[in-house]
Amino acid sequence: MISQLIGAVLLGGYYAVLATGLAFMFSVMNIINLAHGALIVLSAYGLYVLGGMMGLPIAIPIMIIVMFVVGLALHALILARASKGGELLPLLATFGLSIILDNLMFQVFGADSLSLAPLVGDLSWASFELPGFIFVGKLSVYTLIAAVAVIAGLEWLLRRTTLGHRIQATSQDRATARLLGIDTARTAAIATGLALATGVIAATALGLRTAWGPYAGSAQLLFAFEAVVIGGMGSLWRVLWGAMILALAQSLAAMIHPQGFLIGGHLAFLLAVFWRLRGGAFSLNRLLGREVRT
């Protein structure tokens, strides 16, 4: 039981790292990026190719820079235009992008499952032993640490730096931000780049813990989305709690029934949605990160 709970908390770390980029993009740009999962898988392929040539420790920073630039391009070419057409258009555009990416990756890399595990020696299966004969996977622990570090880093950026203030201002009220001289298009592009760069950390965790194929993106998107909705918007730390609750619900359901894993997560997601729709302190407005102006 204790070992399952620890496992669930660590799994929550993985979901948190998956969900952070999605939550960041939604809170900052009001865009639900349905290509989030596919972009993570794309990063994983990038890590696989570069990692094979120069090792993972060098491939990760390079991919972070690459995906940041991809984010700038994504904003300039698709998101900036799509978001002028209302809230539905970016949803459709990123959905279309995910289909294109999925099939492009199938075309290039084939249907074979790949893994980053061979690049890191025994890390993907090594474990720490805790008293009471409990074994905890090292990779899961590092993933949780990475999730906390990524969230702490983004929160620090948002609250303490000029760029963060620019991003906050742009996300809340573009017209006023422009009035104060903020280049909102550039700020939104940088925010997109940051969201995609965090996806590289998620891709590293994905590639090390499992083998993935070209269509793995939609499952990653689903878990990320559920974690974000359960946690709610406002602070990225909520994503971490949402991810923990999702993982706990899945693990508990799996203990009740071997096939209950996914259903448990979906149930937690639906409960969170109904709870928020009901109103009060966790109303839909709060879910969308919108505070009521007086």
Next chain:
Amino acid sequence: MSAPNPVLRSDGISMSFGSFNVLSDISVSVGTGEIVGVLGPNGAGKTTFMNLLTGALAPTAGRVELLGRDVTRLDTAGRCHLGLGRTHQVPRPFLGMTVFENVLVAVTQGRDVPAADPIATAWDVLDQTGLAEVANRRGETLGLLDRKRLELSRALATDPKVLLLDEIGGGLTDVEGDALVALILKIHDRGVTIIWIEHIMRLLMQTCTRLICMAEGRVLADGEPKDVVESEAVQVAYFGAAA
């Protein structure tokens, strides 16, 4: 009325939404150091006029000049860098950010020539507007007068040459209104030209050196405040009085 040394000039600007003409051929020139009040009934086109001046909207015809430069095609952020500031009728502080951060982001982003010490500059602005004591509170926790002061502080933080005030006096008590007038006069004393849209005639008469009255998308009268208020066209349009 044309000013000898215009900082802000609209040259025959018109604006229509579809077939509806909101503004028709507005030519106004505002000179350095003026405090110009803009008066007019609801729907006169005052706020649209202001949106054209800041670049939030592009006019269907005519041009806007800021400090002798044609800025008709320049975006809002660009006009801010040239020295145009604006406050909103309903204050729009950035939520989740402190008063200080609201002002600091304007100092770091809104200036053409960067401030040597942005933090000291932000404190300086807050001292002037009387918000230093609440600098660490979040914008959304402020009362209405302080929110309006925050709107002013943010606009000031961009070091404007011209400041557009959009009904900043609305919703305030008389005492609060007087406090705001004192602050606006202080800002004006520092060499900032002010254009002030307002419904509350008392506030305009207390401060303005010139008054423009608009109705139905046109300028009805433009000149000395006393003359404008007493003019027949204004009496009819604004007070509904048959002279």
